[in-house]
Amino acid sequence: MRIEQHPIITFNKGRKVQFTFDGKVYEGYEGEPIAAALHDAGIRVLGHTHKLGRPRGFYCAIGNCSSCLMVVNGKPNVRVCVEKLKEGMAVETQIGRGDIK
Amino acid sequence: MIHTEIAIVGGGPAGLCAAIKAAESGAKVIVLDRNSQLGGQLIKQTHMFFGSQKQYASHRGIDIANILISKLEDYKDKITVMLDATVIGLYEDRVLTIDQGGKYIKIKPDTLIIATGASEKFQAFPNNDLPGIYGAGAVQTLMNVYGVAPGESVFMVGAGNIGLIVSYQLMQAGIKVKGVICRGPKFGGYAVHASKLRRLGVPVMPSHKVVYAHGKDKLERITLIKLDENKKEIPGTEFDIEVDVLCIATGLTPLAELLWQMGCEMKYISELSGHVPLRDKNLMTSLDGIYVAGDVAGIEEASSAMVEGSLAGLCAAKAAGHIHPDFEALVADCHKQLYDLRSGPEGEAIRKGLSKAELKEVGL
Numbered sequence: 224m225r226i227e228q229h230p231i232i233t234f235n236k237g238r239k240v241q242f243t244f245d246g247k248v249y250e251g252y253e254g255e256p257i258a259a260a261l262h263d264a265g266i267r268v269l270g271h272t273h274k275l276g277r278p279r280g281f282y283c284a285i286g287n288c289s290s291c292l293m294v295v296n297g298k299p300n301v302r303v304c305v306e307k308l309k310e311g312m313a314v315e316t317q318i319g320r321g322d323i324k
Numbered sequence: 325m326i327h328t329e330i331a332i333v334g335g336g337p338a339g340l341c342a343a344i345k346a347a348e349s350g351a352k353v354i355v356l357d358r359n360s361q362l363g364g365q366l367i368k369q370t371h372m373f374f375g376s377q378k379q380y381a382s383h384r385g386i387d388i389a390n391i392l393i394s395k396l397e398d399y400k401d402k403i404t405v406m407l408d409a410t411v412i413g414l415y416e417d418r419v420l421t422i423d424q425g426g427k428y429i430k431i432k433p434d435t436l437i438i439a440t441g442a443s444e445k446f447q448a449f450p451n452n453d454l455p456g457i458y459g460a461g462a463v464q465t466l467m468n469v470y471g472v473a474p475g476e477s478v479f480m481v482g483a484g485n486i487g488l489i490v491s492y493q494l495m496q497a498g499i500k501v502k503g504v505i506c507r508g509p510k511f512g513g514y515a516v517h518a519s520k521l522r523r524l525g526v527p528v529m530p531s532h533k534v535v536y537a538h539g540k541d542k543l544e545r546i547t548l549i550k551l552d553e554n555k556k557e558i559p560g561t562e563f564d565i566e567v568d569v570l571c572i573a574t575g576l577t578p579l580a581e582l583l584w585q586m587g588c589e590m591k592y593i594s595e596l597s598g599h600v601p602l603r604d605k606n607l608m609t610s611l612d613g614i615y616v617a618g619d620v621a622g623i624e625e626a627s628s629a630m631v632e633g634s635l636a637g638l639c640a641a642k643a644a645g646h647i648h649p650d651f652e653a654l655v656a657d658c659h660k661q662l663y664d665l666r667s668g669p670e671g672e673a674i675r676k677g678l679s680k681a682e683l684k685e686v687g688l
Binding site for chain 1: 358359360370386443453454455456462466467468470472473474496497541542
C-alpha cells in the first residue's frame with residue numbers, strides 16, 4: 224500500500240517497471256528497494272530460515288539483519304531491502320542457503 | 325591501493341560533519357558509505373530536531389542531511405565520496421578493504437574516523453521473527469523514504485523518543501497506531517512527544533510488555549502483559565491486541581565490528597547501549613590515529629553525533645598534519661556543545677556511561 228498523501232514529504236518515485244516474483248508479474252518503481260515493491264504488493268514473507276524454514280520478513284531495512292534474503296536474477300542471498308528494483312527483474316523465494324551457479 | 329590522509333567510514337550525521345571539519349582544516353578526505361546516498365538515518369527523520377542552533381535545532385532531519393551534503397560540495401577538491409561502498413575489512417596495517425559494486429578496493433589512510441552508526445535491537449518473545457514485526461527504523465525507512473505503508477494497524481514497543489516519534493509519523497502517514505508500551509513505569513521519551521500522541525487518542529502505556537506474537541506466515545495478534553514497578557510480570561493480566569505490524573523501538577546498539585577487527589580496546593557499557601570503544605576526550609580510540617564519532621561510540625542523538633563528528637574531524641586532521649586555523653577555539657566549542665547536550669536529568673545516563681568509556685592516558 225502506497226502512502227499517497229503526506230503532510231511533509233513528497234516522494235520522488237522512479238518510473239514504473241515490471242518485475243516477477245515467483246513467476247508472477249508485479250509493478251514497482253525503478254530504483255526503490257525490491258522489498259518496498261513487494262511490500263506494496265502485500266508480500267510480507269521474504270526470506271526463510273535455513274534450518275527450520277521459518278518465514279522471515281522485513282526487519283531492519285538497511286541491509287543489516289539478513290532477514291530478507293531472496294534469489295534475484297538467479298543470484299541467491301540478495302538483501303532485497305537494499306537491492307534496487309530494475310525492469311524485468313526475476314525475484315524468487317529462496318529455500319536453504321542458495322547455490323552459486 | 326588508494327592513499328588518503330583521512331578515511332571516514334559512514335556518511336551519516338557524524339561522518340559528514342567529520343568530513344567537513346577535516347576538509348576545512350586542509351586534509352584530503354575519503355568518505356565511504358555502503359548506501360547509495362549520503363545522510364545516514366537523517367534521510368528518514370521528518371521531525372524537527374531539538375538542541376541548539378549549532379546542531380540545526382528546529383530543522384527536520386531530512387533537511388539537515390541536505391544542508392550537510394551541500395556543505396560537502398564546497399570542499400569538492402578535498403573530499404571524495406564513495407557510495408555503495410561497503411568496508412569489509414580493517415586490518416592491523418590500517419588498510420581498509422572495500423566492496424564497491426563487486427569491485428575490491430583497498431585504501432590506506434593516515435588517520436581514520438569510524439562513524440558506522442548503530443543497528444536496531446531485537447526483543448525476545450516467542451515468534452519475534454514473524455513477518456510484520458519490524459524495527460522502528462525500518463518502518464521509518466519504508467514509509468518516509470519509500471512511501472510504502474508498513475501495514476494497516478501498528479503497535480509500538482518502546483516509548484523512548486524513537487518509539488514516540490515514529491508513532492506520530494505513522495499517524496501522519498495515515499496509518500493507525502493502536503498503542504505504545506514500555507516496560508518501565510515511566511516512558512523514556514520527551515513528554516511533548518507522548519502528549520502529542522495522547523491528544524490524538526493513542527494510548528501510551530508504561531509497565532507493559534509483549535509476551536507472545538501470533539500468526540502463521542505473518543503477524544495477526546500480540547499478547548501483552550502488565551508489569552509491576554520492578555518490571556515483573558503480573559500473572560493473569562494478559563490481553564490480546566489485533567495488529568498486522570509490531571514495531572520494535574527498544575533501542576539501538578553500536579555497529580562496532582570494524583573496531584573489534586582492528587583491535588581497539590572495547591568495553592560493555594549498558595548506558596551507551598552495548599560494546600563501545602574506549603576513547604580520549606578528543607575521540608581517539610586506544611589505537612593511535614583511529615577516531616570514533618556518533619552512535620558507534622555510544623547511542624545518543626543525532627545532534628551529539630554531529631558535534632562528535634566535527635570534533636573527530638578536527639583532531640584527525642591535526643593528527644594528519646593539518647591544523648585548522650581556529651583549532652583550539654573550535655575544539656573547545658565542540659566540548660562545550662557536547663557538555664550542554666548531555667547536561668540535565670536526560671543526560672544523566674549518558675554522562676555515567678561516558679565516564680566509564682574514558683581512555684586513561686598512561687605515562688603522560
